[in-house]
Amino acid sequence: MTLTRLHYVLALLAIGILAAGPIAAQQGMRRWQGGGRQFEVPERDVFPGGNFTFCRIRYTSWGGWQKWSIDYPDSDVNFMQRLSELTSLKVNRDTHGGVQHVVIELMDDSLWDYPFIYMIEVGDLVLSVEERARLRDYLLRGGFLMVDDFWGEDEWHNWQQEIEQVFPPAEYPMVELELDHPVFNMVFSLKEKPQIPAIGNWVNWGITYERPDAKTPHYKGISDKNGRLMAIICHNTDLGDGWEREGESQSYFEEFSAKKAYPLGINIVVYAMTH
Secondary structure (H helix, E strand, O other): OOHHHHHHHHHHHHHHOOOOOOOOOOOOEEEEEEOOEEEEEEOOOOOHHHOEOOEEEEOEEHHHOOHHHOOOOHHHHHHHHHHHHHOOOOEOEOOOOOEOOEEEEOOOHHHHHOOEEEEEOHHHEEOOHHHHHHHHHHHHOOOEEEEEOOOHHHHHHHHHHHHOOOOOOOOOOOEEOOOOOHHHOOOOOOOOOOOOOOHHHHHHHOOOOOOOOOOOOEEEEEEOOOOOEEEEEEEOOOHHHHHHOOOOOHHHHHHHHHHHHHHHHHHHHHHHHHO
16 A cells, blocks of 8 residues: 555544543453553454554653653554554454554563554653563563653663663674664665654644754664564654544644654564564
8 A cells, every 4th residue: 555545544533533531341450550541442352353452551750750651542542543544454353443552561471462563752661570571571582562752862772772681782782773674674665864843843843853963863772682673663753643643633634644654553563473
């Protein structure tokens, strides 16, 4: 499907833009609270019949912030819906037809049920020794990690410090992925490494970056000893906002959701599910 075709399909779908937010009919909910906010998220649901489930990781942030929850739940819901509409991949749905997404912690036994996990705002990420070992084991066993939405050098250094305790760079270096990598061409062929801004930066100021030291997007990867990409790190960009905020601004939708956030997100998932 060309990007022109994608834009046409998404434009037709924009009438039902998924503004309803959380799926009301979720079965079994877990309640988490912190940072002055309360979250009700789906309980564990085993990957049913091979269908794709968007699995978000809940983690600890410096200062008690609940940064794992940024863009939740609309980005997860919208992405799964668009994935089912724009590819042949089947997604996990409840008995009412609503998409089933989950939030788990790295130490949950259910981690092994989900071959794709998503972490956001890792600039303040704090992992325990046990979580580092679990993440390493999960990825080396064949799991895939997508990291998204963190900006600037300070946040990069925090992420780098954490992940290098999971994968020492001498053995598992983080390397910049170039446009000829399959992740940029699996379903949609991208001609540039996209920078997707928070919607407010675009609508209010017409800029695509969040900080002065974050003007260039980077997509880095960590591969196993056989060359399989285990993790993609999306730095100085925010795919999650492109999914979450697709219905709030026509210009943002056209420039970022349809042309960049969904195509790249779909490429990443299809790559993860086929390698």
